Amino acid sequence: MGGVTATTPDISAIGPETGPGTGTEDTGDTGTATGPGFAVDTDVVVVGAGYAGLTAASGLVEAGFEVVVLEAGDRVGGRVHSRPSRSGVRVDHGGQWIGPSQLRFQELADRFGCERFPTWESGSHIEIRGDGTRMAYTGAAPERGPGIAEYERVTALLDRLAGAVDVERPWDTPRFAEYDAQSAEDFFRAQTADEDALERLALAVQGVWCAEPREISFFHVLFYLASAGGYEQLMETRDCAQDARFTEGADAVAHALARTLEGRVRLGEPVLSIRHTPSGVEARTGSGTVVRAHRAVIAVPPAAVEHIAFAPELPTARRGWVRHTPMGRVAKVHAIYDRPFWREAGLSGIATLYGDHPVGVVFDNSPEDASRGALVAFVYGDRLDRWAALPDDERRRGILAALSEVVGAGAAQPIEYVETIWPRTGWTIGGYECFVTPGGWASYGRAGWREPAGSLHWAGTETASVWNGYIDGAISSGERAAGEVVAALRAAGRTGMSASRLAY
Numbered sequence: 001m002g003g004v005t006a007t008t009p010d011i012s013a014i015g016p017e018t019g020p021g022t023g024t025e026d027t028g029d030t031g032t033a034t035g036p037g038f039a040v041d042t043d044v045v046v047v048g049a050g051y052a053g054l055t056a057a058s059g060l061v062e063a064g065f066e067v068v069v070l071e072a073g074d075r076v077g078g079r080v081h082s083r084p085s086r087s088g089v090r091v092d093h094g095g096q097w098i099g100p101s102q103l104r105f106q107e108l109a110d111r112f113g114c115e116r117f118p119t120w121e122s123g124s125h126i127e128i129r130g131d132g133t134r135m136a137y138t139g140a141a142p143e144r145g146p147g148i149a150e151y152e153r154v155t156a157l158l159d160r161l162a163g164a165v166d167v168e169r170p171w172d173t174p175r176f177a178e179y180d181a182q183s184a185e186d187f188f189r190a191q192t193a194d195e196d197a198l199e200r201l202a203l204a205v206q207g208v209w210c211a212e213p214r215e216i217s218f219f220h221v222l223f224y225l226a227s228a229g230g231y232e233q234l235m236e237t238r239d240c241a242q243d244a245r246f247t248e249g250a251d252a253v254a255h256a257l258a259r260t261l262e263g264r265v266r267l268g269e270p271v272l273s274i275r276h277t278p279s280g281v282e283a284r285t286g287s288g289t290v291v292r293a294h295r296a297v298i299a300v301p302p303a304a305v306e307h308i309a310f311a312p313e314l315p316t317a318r319r320g321w322v323r324h325t326p327m328g329r330v331a332k333v334h335a336i337y338d339r340p341f342w343r344e345a346g347l348s349g350i351a352t353l354y355g356d357h358p359v360g361v362v363f364d365n366s367p368e369d370a371s372r373g374a375l376v377a378f379v380y381g382d383r384l385d386r387w388a389a390l391p392d393d394e395r396r397r398g399i400l401a402a403l404s405e406v407v408g409a410g411a412a413q414p415i416e417y418v419e420t421i422w423p424r425t426g427w428t429i430g431g432y433e434c435f436v437t438p439g440g441w442a443s444y445g446r447a448g449w450r451e452p453a454g455s456l457h458w459a460g461t462e463t464a465s466v467w468n469g470y471i472d473g474a475i476s477s478g479e480r481a482a483g484e485v486v487a488a489l490r491a492a493g494r495t496g497m498s499a500s501r502l503a504y
């Protein structure tokens, strides 16, 4: 009986319903009411079927409550989206890697038997400097080179400062407001005048947050490091965030989780408005569907909250938070070859590029069996803005020229070329995640980050304390939000339809 509740949500103070979708449809045993304009009462409405929304829904169902998940897009998984390419390579257009300390994600992947394989990384990596200098190295960064010593000194300092961050109550961190008032750029420039080191630090910020150092709160940088377990965890491949990939794509876990929800997920239902009281909510979608519930879990990134009209308006702190947490700007471009030919020259396919190249970072994204070769190029921040504005053929030329500098002329002739420009994708409007601008944490963090607003609860990776910004963080955020809702509903004496059935 997915989606239907025995008790009627209290939305009496909201006022009479108007507009389309006011006829109630019994969703029957499958809970898969179809077609636009249905109306249903349930315990909890979940907005968004990314990893956070799916995990929240799953936790609520396990606790005996009924849910309806409203997803704007035509698929589950959100910022994690995998598809076989024309040449048969499974391409991860969004999130793809999993690391060993991402315990929530590891556990969920194990639960559904989703297999992983180590990220391809053997061989020499390449660094291309702004002046065209090309250097081979192994490990996270070259041991010697312009700016390396200063870069390492500053990143060690970042780790020391991140060690003091309270990831549950960030505002209790020593010097919280002082660090938050600065951009990462302010802090880096106060530390070093070495332009090469600054360039390396800038590429690190671009690679992790898809933003420029001038845009991001320095406190947010420290919070994020603390949340992931340190700088190396964010940057490195083996045993760190980029450790492994999924044989069947990183959204396989999301699809498996959605199947356990047995029809409670409704695709193609963008929530446009939410009316709410302290004890009830009513969500309306673009197709005229109306879902009334006791509580809502809103599992969309802050930047997407902007597109939902709330009545009454959100608390000012939440509204302020949303406005100070823009999405990063990133494109993921795959060039696919008949074989990973760069390995024959001892190259790993991993590269970092400075200067005028559109590409910042390259990885070998070949399939597990290496039946084809695949390079993935990341385009970030300001470079993304410039590159994305070019005509199709110039964009392609720019990427393939950069890849050719990394692995040789063979890169100019891929059998397939696939771009995903995230700021142009429908409901997410960027990636990898929303970052916090200077002053955002101190002004709005305490009351606006993830504090429920009456019957509205917040999930999404941006609300996570551990692995914030990652799939793992999305999962833990869904678990936390489900826990909040279950506690609130039980405190109000509600057990939910499934639980009351169990009780009898």
Ligand SMILES: Cc1cc2nc3c(=O)[nH]c(=O)nc-3n(C[C@H](O)[C@H](O)[C@H](O)COP(=O)(O)OP(=O)(O)OC[C@H]3O[C@@H](n4cnc5c(N)ncnc54)[C@H](O)[C@@H]3O)c2cc1C
Binding pocket: 047, 048, 049, 050, 051, 052, 053, 070, 071, 072, 073, 076, 077, 078, 079, 080, 093, 094, 095, 096, 097, 098, 269, 270, 271, 272, 299, 300, 301, 304, 307, 308, 330, 331, 332, 422, 427, 428, 430, 431, 432, 433, 459, 460, 461, 462, 469, 470, 471, 472, 474
């Ligand atoms: C290019 C890229 C690379 C990345 N690489 C990695 C990686 O390697 N490893 C890693 O761990 N993480 C990575 N990430 C980050 C990771 O994908 C995200 O942290 C995670 O997927 C966020 O999950 P979520 O559920 O919080 O949000 P989302 O996945 O954004 O889910 C939100 C859902 O809500 C829907 N939605 C939005 N507005 C509405 C509305 N009004 N009504 C209904 N539905 C709505 C959206 O369509 C979406 O499905 C990457 C992200 C990108 C973009």
